[in-house]
Amino acid sequence: MELVLFYGVPAGCSFGSIVALEWLGKPYRLSRVEMMEHPWNPLYAKINPQFQTPALLLESGETLTESMAILKHLAARNASANLGAAGGSMQDDRLTEMLAYLNTDFFSAFSPLWVAYEMEDLDDAQKALLRTIGQKGVVKGCTYLNGLLADREWLLGGGQRSIADAYLSGIGRWIQYHQLFDLEQEYPHLACYLQKLANDPAVIFATAIEKGEEPAGSGAFKGHITLDALRSRLA
Template sequence: MEPVLFYGVPQGCSFGSIVALEWLGKPYRLCRIEMLEQPWDALYAKINPLFKTPALLLEDGEPLTESQAILQHLAARDPEARLGFAQGSREFDRLNQMLAYLNTDFFAAFGPLWTLYDTQGMSGVEQALLRRLGHESVAESCAYLNELLAEREWLLGDARSVADAYFVGIARWAEYHRLFDVKQEYPNLARLLAKLRDDPAVRFAEAIERGEQPAGLGHFKGHVSLRELESRLAA
């Protein structure tokens, strides 16, 4: 029995967990959650009562929520995949630090822009304020990450980690919201983003979000519906 990742579309931050699963190379399934369809299926409350994605249904029926926890869990499943580090090591601390930054500051920087996207009936002044606040916050985060990447191939150094998987799912939002020319203003960040965009796992995750049926690297065992998982949730 494979673990099941519940991922949200469109433009969900769960994108990074799909990438990490492909990098990990272990069998898994996916369950698609259309975030714009309201209300969500009440059965999902057994996965996450907060009605958020991503969530990972483990083999024993226990759900795991929050991107940082899921990514660290996936990294620990196979140390040989080298997506994370041994707990207690300095490298593990650095990974936790980076994931925490991406999951709080970088993610939250886009908050005003998603509010603008989700809210109707705002005045022009309110819309302009939200866009300005979002632009300033995202620019500050991009500048920080761009400086870090000046002498690094990946976020933590010379090798990829689950932090890079999460990063690509968030960084793409700057292009989605058309805030600025990322390549021109933040060339180091753009370099990493371009390299990740060319990665087979990232291309797979993009196709999955579009509703296509890519094969991936052969570890993906297909989609499963929430109703098909009901017996596992009851257990």
């Protein structure tokens, strides 16, 4: 019985959890959630009553929601993968600090942009205002991350990738998606870092998964499973 990650499409932040699972290398399954199709299967309330992704179904039948909790749980499953840090250490504190920043400040900067993109009843002036607000927040975040990556290979430094990098592989692509500015010109260190992530086999795998393809991946992925097929594990 494998872990099951419920991931949202299109362009969900759950992308980073797929990348982390590939880096982890332990057996897992995926369950696809089309976020724009409503209503969602009511059975999903047993996974997450807030009807959001990602969510992780454990072997015990317990579920975890929220990217930070899922990613830290995955990192703790295989210490030898070096995706996390020992609990109580300063390195773990720095990891939590970075995840919290990405999951709050940087993530929320895109919220006005998604509203402008998704709400069809807004007029052009309202959409323009939301894009202005969103761009201001994204610029602030990109400026910070670009400076951070000027002298380090990965977000936490030390030459070792972590679950924070996995998470940013998902939400970092939103920069180009919304076409706010020339990323390579304005933020070259961040652009180089994101390109390196885009070339990573796990990120290539997750991208193909989102597109509905059937990539090979690392071999840890054991296939998709539907929510209804998991009914007995949710009883």
